[in-house]
Every structure is written in structure tokens, then in C-alpha cells.
Amino acid sequence: MSYSLETISPLDRRSNAQMDELLKAEGxxxxxxxxxxxxxxxxDGKLVATGSSYGNTLRCLxxxxxxxxxxxxxxxxxxxxxxxxxxxxxxxxxxxxxxxxRIFADLGFYEIARIEGQLVFMENRKGGFERFLSSLGDVKxxxxxxxxxxxxxxxxxxxxxxxxxxxxxxxxxxxxxxxAGPIPFAVRKKLVLEGIKDLENVIFHESGPYMxxxxxxxxxxxxxxxxxxxxxxxxxxxxxxxxxSHLDIHSRYAGSEKTSHVTGLxxxxxxxxxxxxxxxxxxxxxxxxxxxxVSASTVRQAIHDDKxxxxxxxxxxxxxxxxxxxxxxxxxRAIKAMKDPRHx
Amino acid sequence: xxILKPAMAGTLESSDAQVTVEPGNGKIxxxxxxxxxxxxxxxxxxxxxxxxxRLGVTSANVTMVDKGALDCTIKARVECAVMRSCGxxxxxxxxxxxxx
Numbered sequence: 001m002s003y004s005l006e007t008i009s010p011l012d013r014r015s016n017a018q019m020d021e022l023l024k025a026e027g028x029x030x031x032x033x034x035x036x037x038x039x040x041x042x043x044d045g046k047l048v049a050t051g052s053s054y055g056n057t058l059r060c061l062x063x064x065x066x067x068x069x070x071x072x073x074x075x076x077x078x079x080x081x082x083x084x085x086x087x088x089x090x091x092x093x094x095x096x097x098x099x100x101x102r103i104f105a106d107l108g109f110y111e112i113a114r115i116e117g118q119l120v121f122m123e124n125r126k127g128g129f130e131r132f133l134s135s136l137g138d139v140k141x142x143x144x145x146x147x148x149x150x151x152x153x154x155x156x157x158x159x160x161x162x163x164x165x166x167x168x169x170x171x172x173x174x175x176x177x178x179x180a181g182p183i184p185f186a187v188r189k190k191l192v193l194e195g196i197k198d199l200e201n202v203i204f205h206e207s208g209p210y211m212x213x214x215x216x217x218x219x220x221x222x223x224x225x226x227x228x229x230x231x232x233x234x235x236x237x238x239x240x241x242x243x244x245s246h247l248d249i250h251s252r253y254a255g256s257e258k259t260s261h262v263t264g265l266x267x268x269x270x271x272x273x274x275x276x277x278x279x280x281x282x283x284x285x286x287x288x289x290x291x292x293x294v295s296a297s298t299v300r301q302a303i304h305d306d307k308x309x310x311x312x313x314x315x316x317x318x319x320x321x322x323x324x325x326x327x328x329x330x331x332x333r334a335i336k337a338m339k340d341p342r343h344x
Numbered sequence: 345x346x347i348l349k350p351a352m353a354g355t356l357e358s359s360d361a362q363v364t365v366e367p368g369n370g371k372i373x374x375x376x377x378x379x380x381x382x383x384x385x386x387x388x389x390x391x392x393x394x395x396x397x398r399l400g401v402t403s404a405n406v407t408m409v410d411k412g413a414l415d416c417t418i419k420a421r422v423e424c425a426v427m428r429s430c431g432x433x434x435x436x437x438x439x440x441x442x443x444x
Contacts, residue, residue: 071358074411078355078362090350090366107356108377108409124407126375 003048003072005079008037015039018047019060026062027097033222034059038079040072051076055214056089061096077107081124092124093215095235112210113239121216121235123209129239132208133246136172140203143170144251144282145244147211149296151181152323153191154314156255156294159287161196164253170201172247177206178213180221182300182334182341187322194318210239220262229262233269241277251280258286259297259342289313300341303332345442347404351429354413354421361413363392363425368403372396378410391415395422399442 008015019039023030037052037060049063049072058080063072084092093112096104101111101120109122112129123129144164150157164171175192179185189206196202209215217236219229244252252274257264267283274281287294294314302311303323312320322328335341350366376389388410395418396404406422413421423443427433437443 074356074358078357081362082352082355085350085352085364090364106377106379108362108407126377126407 003040003042003075005038005040005075008039008050010037015047019050022047022050022064023060023062026065028060028062029228031059031218032224032228033218036080036083038076040075048072049076051080053080053084054218056084056092056209057215057218058084058092058094061094073103074107077104091128091209093122093209095119095121113235113242115235115238119235121239129210129242132210133243136205136243136247137203139246139248140170140172141248142168143172143203143247143249144168144253145172145174145247145249146253147174147176147207147240148192149176149181149212150188150192151296152183152188152299153195153316153319154294154296154299155289155316156287156296156314157192158195158316159294160253160255160284161199161202163284164251164282165199165201168201168251170203171199171253172203172205172249174205174207174211176212177208178221180214182338183331187331191319191322195316210243212236220266223262226265229265230269233266234273236266237270237273237277241274241279244277244279249279251282253282253284255286256283258293259295297342300335300338303335304338304341306336345400345426345430345432347401347426347429348431349429351425353424353428354417356409356411358411359413359417361408361410361418361421363418363421364407365401365422365425365429366405366407368405370403372402372404372406374406374408376408376410378408378412380410380412387415388418391418392422395419396426398444399423399426401426 008019020030033054034052035054039047039050042048048067051058052060081092094104094109098114098118098120104122109124110126112121112123114120146161146164148157161171161173175189177185193204212220214221216239217232219232254267257267270281299311299314302308308323347365347367352364354360354362356362374389374392378385378388392408427437
């Protein structure tokens with residue numbers, strides 16, 4: 001029997017139906033976000049193996065149970081990883097059910113974290129995660145951690161950081177390095193660094209691919225079902241617990257969340273999961289200015305509506321200066337082009 | 345030869361090997377995974393290093409996932425990945441020179 005490897009276009013209803021059926025038979029949830037799918041078809045046009053990708057992650061990998069042991073997954077993964085590499089993704093990730101861990105370990109993927117009885121999160125770099133940990137620098141005693149998107153950096157972020165910095169000897173501040181919103185990472189980083197210049201016990205890090213990235217937490221960036229968000233959040237925190245134990249972090253701070261659904265859910269998962277790893281979760285009531293809660297989404301909305309002066313009291317001097325300068329033109333244009341600047 | 349950009353050659357199918365080369369920092373770092381590691385790990389490693397040496401590669405991060413490839417296959421995959429990584433695969437492969 002020979003198989004042919006073909007791309008499965010989103011428009012190809014017949015192949016997509018076969019893919020759905022195969023995934024369902026193998027007990028795999030079809031991911032809501034796939035930017036590429038392929039499959040191996042037998043001589044009769046029947047789908048016997050499938051795999052997909054989104055960004056730098058391989059997803060929805062399955063081989064029909066009647067075709068095990070023929071090395072079909074090898075073909076699918078070869079094809080996907082070559083394609084991802086050609087698209088510039090050298091560092092690749094995947095999740096698999098715990099029982100299929102061995103298959104992917106034999107294909108050059110290495111474990112980052114696992115949730116017992118459920119899934120294993122893997123990367124194609126040997127020791128990639130360990131290298132990330134050692135790149136974080138010195139371990140400091142009595143330290144807390146904040147992970148933020150700062151999209152853009154407001155007085156609310158500063159309030160949270162300052163509070164953590166006053167209650168702990170050190171604060172590890174991780175800024176999401178994924179390009180997701182209208183404000184580029186380089187700009188977010190610049191505004192954060194300027195905004196925390198005077199806080200000496202804050203240590204700045206880039207989050208890299210291991211914290212709230214589209215690999216660990218895809219539903220943070222793209223709407224998905226609550227069950228998926230929960231599962232992603234649990235995995236993300238599992239990885240975080242490893243980072244925390246490396247850096248000796250005992251607390252994680254976050255602002256309370258009322259508007260963003262996914263962040264709210266993430267906070268509640270943090271409240272229940274972090275204590276399991278011996279990490280205290282501190283949810284800080286958000287800063288208010290003249291009765292209105294300070295939030296980056298409100299600021300984005302105001303910029304979108306051309307009403308920056310209305311939110312200027314929510315911004316530190318450095319952020320305000322940036323948005324009034326000519327440097328910000330392209331960023332402002334990007335925010336204005338958004339249909340729903342509040343989202344996420 | 346200098347590794348300019350990451351490149352890959354080969355597949356994960358049986359009797360083949362998937363080789364990825366990336367720019368390195370002054371030395372050769374080889375990460376090898378093989379289905380016949382216990383039997384042939386040392387031999388495979390040596391073949392990869394010899395091939396890189398013949399190609400004049402002195403700085404690279406090389407990842408290889410071997411599925412029981414023969415030496416000639418390993419050489420070919422390493423050569424191909426290196427040629428792709430320095431943009432030679434389109435035009436000027438040194439047949440009969442470095443590639444023997």
C-alpha cells in the first residue's frame with residue numbers, strides 16, 4: 001500500500017470531514033486554530049494520518065489505529081517540521097497525550113513539562129528549556145514575579161510592579177515577547193523599561209516561548225472554548241512552576257481582572273493551581289483614576305477613538321510622551337485599524 | 345564554509361536521517377538522537393563530524409535525528425543541509441570538490 005501526502009485545504013470539505021473523523025476516533029480535540037493541515041491518503045483516497053500546525057507548534061497529530069507501526073507519523077512530522085523551518089520557525093513545539101510521548105521523543109522532540117495522566121509539552125531542542133532557565137541570570141532570595149503584556153504600559157502596571165517591589169526583596173518582571181497585539185514588542189519593552197527605571201529591585205526578562213506564548217497558551221491570543229483556555233492555563237502554570245523553582249520565586253502578582261474573559265479565567269486558574277506548587281498568588285485590586293479603572297484596553301480604546309487626552313492620567317510620563325511623539329504614528333495607525341481594540 | 349542561516353535536510357522516515365544546521369558560536373555542537381544509538385552512536389557522530397570538517401564548517405549547531413541511515417545517507421544529508429544553509433544549493437554545489 002502506498003500513501004500520498006497532501007495538503008488539506010480549509011476549503012476541501014471532503015478531506016476536512018475525514019480529518020475530523022480521524023481526530024475524533026483517536027480522541028483528539030480539533031484545534032480551533034490551525035494555519036496548515038496535511039494528511040496521508042491511501043490508494044482509495046482514505047485519510048490514514050494527519051497533522052497540522054499553527055505558528056511554531058505542531059498540532060492535531062493522529063494516525064489511524066489500523067495503520068499503526070507503519071512509520072506514518074514520521075512522514076507527517078518530517079513534512080510539517082520542514083515546512084515550519086522554511087517559514088522561519090526553527091524552534092518548534094508540540095503537545096501530545098502522555099501515552100504517545102515515546103513516539104515524539106523518537107522523532108527528536110524533548111520534554112519540557114507534563115501534566116500527569118494527560119499531556120506532555122515538547123520542543124525540538126535538546127536542553128532548550130534549561131538554556132532558557134540559565135539565561136535568566138542570578139537567583140535572588142525572596143523574590144516575586146509578575147508576567148505582563150503591557151499593551152501599552154500604564155500607571156496600573158507601574159502600581160502593580162511598585163507594590164510587589166515594596167513587599168519583596170526582588171521582583172522578576174517578565175514581559176510577553178510574542179508579537180500579538182497592535183503594539184510591537186520593541187515598543188512595549190521600551191515603555192516598560194522607561195517606566196520602571198527608578199525601581200532598582202525589579203529584574204526585567206523577556207518571557208520567551210515558555211510563558212503565555214502561542215505555544216504554551218494559544219487561547220490567550222485567539223478566542224477559544226473555556227475548557228481549552230483552562231487546559232492551556234494549567235500547562236502554562238506547570239511550566240511557570242519550573243521557572244519559579246529555578247529562580248526561587250515564592251509569589252506571583254497579578255492585577256484583578258473584570259473585563260477580559262481570558263485573563264479573568266487565567267487569574268482564577270492561578271489562584272487554584274499556584275498554591276499546589278507552593279507559590280502564593282497575590283491578586284491586587286486595580287488602580288483607579290477618577291473613578292475609572294486603569295487598564296491597557298481602555299487606553300487602546302481611547303487611542304482608537306482619537307481620545308488620548310481622556311486617558312492621559314492613566315499613563316506614566318514616558319508612555320504619554322511616546323504616544324504624543326511622531327514615533328508612535330505607525331502604532332497608533334495599527335490600533336485605529338483594529339475592529340475591537342479592547343479584545344484580549 | 346560558513347553557516348549563514350538555519351537549514352534542514354532529510355526526513356524522519358526509516359533508513360533516513362533529518363539534519364538541521366544553525367549558525368553556531370565558534371564551535372561545532374552536535375545533538376544526536378538515533379534509533380540505533382547504542383550500536384552505532386559513535387560511528388554516526390564521527391561521520392557527521394568528518395563531513396562537516398571536509399566541508400570546512402567550524403562553527404555550527406547541528407541537530408540530527410537518525411532513523412538508521414547508512415553512512416552514505418548521513419553524509420549526503422549533512423552536505424545538503426550545509427549547502428542549503430549557505431545558499432549554495434541553488435547554483436554552485438562544488439561537485440567533485442568538497443562534495444565527493
